[in-house]
Amino acid sequence: MPQIKRNKRFHAEIATSSLSDIMFFLLLFFLIISTLANPNVIKMTLPKAKNNEKTNKQNITLSVTEDKKFYLDKQEVAFDQLESTLLTKMAGAKDQAVVVRIPYNLQVQDLVDVLQIGVRNNLKFVIATSAK
Known part of the structure; x- marks a missing residue:
């Protein structure tokens, strides 16, 4: 029989x-x-840096726009009230850092004016940059 x-x-x-x-x-x-x-971000062009370090998201964000308006975590604050408002926000945690977001085309004096607040009150300020 064939198979x-x-x-x-x-x-x-x-x-x-x-x-x-x-x-x-x-x-x-x-x-x-x-x-x-990150919903607490105001859109702006940041200065460029070769090395970027990621920061803790619990930091306070201080944003300065090109028309020199100041925002603390998306809340607009006048410059003369910036120091007192910042100190009340940081009252609970002195080890917290303030991330300064400032456009690349503003003058250096604008950045120095903001950083002087941190120097007077012994606060940690970090300047936000974008990747190069």
Whole structure:
């Protein structure tokens, strides 16, 4: 009796139609989360530096705009009230640092005026930069 050979061989298949849906939802999720990462930011062009060090997000952010408006964590403050407002915010934690975000095209004197507040009160000031 002759043996019967099968012409059809078994080929393993993987259904990938649902993987594209999952990848789309993951991409959408990470895009939304990345935009919410730091909501206390006022948009400005920062000075460039070769070495950037990431800071703790619990720091107080002091932003200076090009038209010399001062913001403490997105709250506008007049320059003459900046020192007292900053001291009240930092009353609980003296080891906390203040991240100074100042545009690259402002004068050096504007930066020095802000840093003098930290010198007078023994506060830690860090200047924010963007990657070069």
